[in-house]
Amino acid sequence: MDALILQVLNGLDKGSAYALIALGLTLIFGTLGVVNFAHGALFMIGAFCAVTVQRLLSLSFVTVDETQKDFLGKPLKVETPYVEAWFGPEVGAAIIDWSVPLAIIFAIPIMLAVGFIMERGLIKHFYKREHADQILVTFGLAIVLQELVKHYYGANPIPTPAPDAFKGSFDFGALIGFDPNTIIYPYWRLVYFAFSAVIIAGVFSFLRFTTFGMVVRAGMADRETVGLLGINIDRRFTIMFGIAAAVAGLAGVMYTPINSPNYHMGMDFLVLSFVVVVVGGMGSLPGAVLAGFLLGILESFASFSPIKNFFENWLFLPSIDQIIIYLVAIVILLTRPRGLMGRKGVMEE
Numbered sequence: 001m002d003a004l005i006l007q008v009l010n011g012l013d014k015g016s017a018y019a020l021i022a023l024g025l026t027l028i029f030g031t032l033g034v035v036n037f038a039h040g041a042l043f044m045i046g047a048f049c050a051v052t053v054q055r056l057l058s059l060s061f062v063t064v065d066e067t068q069k070d071f072l073g074k075p076l077k078v079e080t081p082y083v084e085a086w087f088g089p090e091v092g093a094a095i096i097d098w099s100v101p102l103a104i105i106f107a108i109p110i111m112l113a114v115g116f117i118m119e120r121g122l123i124k125h126f127y128k129r130e131h132a133d134q135i136l137v138t139f140g141l142a143i144v145l146q147e148l149v150k151h152y153y154g155a156n157p158i159p160t161p162a163p164d165a166f167k168g169s170f171d172f173g174a175l176i177g178f179d180p181n182t183i184i185y186p187y188w189r190l191v192y193f194a195f196s197a198v199i200i201a202g203v204f205s206f207l208r209f210t211t212f213g214m215v216v217r218a219g220m221a222d223r224e225t226v227g228l229l230g231i232n233i234d235r236r237f238t239i240m241f242g243i244a245a246a247v248a249g250l251a252g253v254m255y256t257p258i259n260s261p262n263y264h265m266g267m268d269f270l271v272l273s274f275v276v277v278v279v280g281g282m283g284s285l286p287g288a289v290l291a292g293f294l295l296g297i298l299e300s301f302a303s304f305s306p307i308k309n310f311f312e313n314w315l316f317l318p319s320i321d322q323i324i325i326y327l328v329a330i331v332i333l334l335t336r337p338r339g340l341m342g343r344k345g346v347m348e349e
Contacts, residue, residue: 005183007300011293014296016193016296018272018273018292019292019293020200021292022292024245024247024251025039025274026282026285027241028240030283031220032123033127034138035138036134036138037141038118039138039248040142040266040270041142041145042111042248042266043248043249043255043269043270044252044263044265047253048149048252049103049249050160050256051256053102054103058081058096060079060082062077062080063080065077083095083096099160100256100257104253107250112242112243114249115243115246118241119242120238146263149263150263153263155262156262157260160261162187166191169186170184172184192255206243215231219237276291276295278339279294279332279340280342281338281340281342282342290341
């Protein structure tokens with residue numbers, strides 16, 4: 001039982017990342033009808049926003065400390081971060097330690113700006129083009145962004161640790177009545193799941209309970225009619241593109257302590273996220289979230305040793321944990337082409 005609960009927790013962790021990226025993808029497809037293959041690059045840019053903030057906060061200057069001597073008796077040169085000099089050693093060290101959460105403040109305007117520039121500068125010219133054209137141009141944009149990050153940050157993963165307060169693991173087993181130390185789960189992964197839940201709830205609340213969101217939902221259902229009412233729906237859709245970019249960026253920021261940022265991490269998540277969107281139903285926001293968590297849990301259970309050994313030894317399917325998402329997607333799309341919660345007629349022609 002403890003192993004099963006651990007797999008569920010791992011699945012919720014993976015599903016959180018899938019759901020956040022798929023949510024942004026679905027927002028863009030549902031509002032603009034654009035298949036955005038550059039969305040994984042937005043996730044990557046968010047992650048490197050966290051890297052940038054960490055580097056900025058760690059900038060330091062060199063001073064000579066007469067109280068400390070090296071082995072030759074000469075005064076030591078000491079590097080002091082600027083934030084420690086400005087705010088004091090304790091406060092400055094705390095600011096550096098909390099660089100990942102603080103990067104959220106930095107990432108939101110950056111991702112909104114990137115989203116606006118991407119939509120106004122490039123994607124708006126492909127609204128009425130075939131999906132194949134949209135895929136080609138956005139995939140090319142993703143490669144360009146990926147290579148830019150590789151040029152400026154290098155090809156190697158960059159460790160970006162979580163705050164010291166969230167290092168270590170939580171005894172989840174003791175909380176639910178099991179023996180201590182039977183279900184140990186990293187604190188930051190629980191933080192990431194909670195953060196994802198807040199972002200998802202915030203997006204749905206924004207779309208459901210605000211006038212802006214209601215107009216956007218109406219535009220998703222019937223764009224022409226909303227336009228005839230004198231509402232500039234294109235402007236609102238541009239804002240939604242920026243919000244979708246911000247959601248992907250924030251997902252990347254908070255994921256950095258789990259997976260050290262590297263230039264190809266966007267591509268790693270992109271394909272899986274598109275599978276999530278298709279399984280959930282193209283244009284369905286609840287479907288994207290449901291499919292994200294469902295496929296995350298399935299992937300986690302597929303890596304569970306007894307299940308994995310069964311598939312390898314009896315069904316001769318090695319690495320079932322790597323292909324389970326695609327197998328499930330094939331089954332669902334063969335039996336229900338519009339996805340789990342897709343609108344009738346979508347992808348069924």
